Amino acid sequence: MNKYKLLIILCFFLFTLCLPRVTATIKDLNLLGKVIVLDAGHGGPDQGASSGQIIEKDLNLILVKKLEKELTSRGAIVYLTRENDDDLSTTIVNRKRNDLYNRAKYINDISPNMYISLHLNSTTSPSWRGLQIFYTTQNKENKKIASTITDYLNQHFSNIREIKKDNTYYMYKFIKTPGVLIEAGFISNPSDNYLLRQEDYQNKLIVLITNAIEKYYQKD
């Protein structure tokens, strides 16, 4: 056998060794090319809820940027409604309403495969805790997205609340594309407040939310 034949055989052998890996990679690319809009709640003069060291608008943006990075690393095309400490309002009168309207318009104009709005919850009772996902019935996929993410997170965390239908939110009534609102925890609860400030927890939460979105797109 001459050395060229040997080289060809060796190459073929190496190629077949690579095959299962290639197949596995393709199967895992559920997010490749998916257009996702991430909406960090509040911003600018609207700081959202606050408790202790947490100001909602700031932590929403931190989490959204981590989510952007994770989704992008898996092939998704990600847009953010805001990238800085500002809202989307173009008016001074009815600023909040105009901000929400413009967020919905931004999402509709892009017409993504999915949008995720990210907020933090707060209430007067410090015992309320946990991440909760809200969905509207505007798009029939919304409930499925909420359930898929919630079921997945439930396997990893003990503080996940049941999904909740809510058609009353002004902003989400206008959004036609599939998506949900994630309230990542109650900052009025000492335990949630502590966890949400830990970078390890933030990173774990973001990876798991991304896994869950990937699972939603999995075709099996």
Ligand SMILES: [Zn+2]
């Ligand atoms: Zn909020």
